[in-house]
Amino acid sequence: MKNFTIYLVILVFLFVSKVLGQETFESRAKQIANKIEKVTKEEKQALKEEIEAVNVQFSEGKITQEQADKRKKELAEARAVIIEEKVTLAQNELNDLVQQKVDGKIKEGDSISKHTLIIHWNDKDWSGKKRSKDSIHGEKRTTSQFVFAMGLNNTMIDGKLQDSRYSFIGSHFYEWGFTYNSRLMKNDNLLHAKYGLSVMYNNIRPTDNRSFVVDGNQTNLEVNAINMDESRFRNVYIVLPVHLEFDFTRPKESNGKTYFRTHKSFRFGIGGYAGINVKSKQILKFEEEDLKYKTTIKGDYNVNNFIYGLSSYVGYKEMSLYLKYDLNPLFQDNLIDENNISLGLRFDLN
Structure with a gap:
């Protein structure tokens, strides 16, 4: 719940900063976001190299398949802890x-760039920028966004929602990551390829x-011997999402030139994701003899090591309704397949 609150603070902060247009405030936040992205990429690359080394050991006959699988799982869990x-x-x-902003330590004037030299001479701007308020700036063909999503989470068996097995309101998901958005056609703004890296938390x-x-x-699900205040099962994944996005933002024209923008109108995307499970754990809370206990039990729980599925979103500007469905079952060998399904809100912040 602590991490969930932190991510929610990130979302609110980024949304407010965009509305208020505080450039320095946003740039400092973006630096932190880039730092998170860099950490995730570096640790993922390190994990890839470590797993490759294990594969080499297995191919040379130095370790068994069981030892290799166990070692890969240990490496993935260790990297997940480092990332966290x-x-x-x-x-x-x-x-x-955020606290500095709340305390008023970041003033309104701080939004002005501190390292830009602008000289005016006979109404000319020698900074290389036009002074006209009506000038239109187009976006690059490829842009990047910080993505945050949250909502309800559950499973499906034979096409039926398992809201009797799992709490409908109490089960949730959240996701954060970074995406690139590339316009596919040179002279048309409709089709975009959207791809990136995300961390998913399914509860x-x-x-x-x-x-x-x-x-x-x-x-298996079994009844506890004592009354539980909370029983929660969490899986954490690192995934690569890919979507084909339809953006209905109209281009702007100025001085005979056409400028393309994104996330200014209705849009929807359809695609999928694939990735690996980096952590599975069960959180149990109960009270006994006026003492409160919290137990966190980590393990593989026979959860699939890999995840892949379909996802789609439809919305207006930066906010959209987001649906994702795992094509592979949650557990590897259970007699009855359960597939995770999530529905919530998604924010793509330029």
């Missing part, structure tokens, strides 16, 4: 920045005082 620690440091910087809360218990290669 480094991202937490960046989030603390962001919290300080389900079993109903009727139940929790997950591993029995060999099966992971």
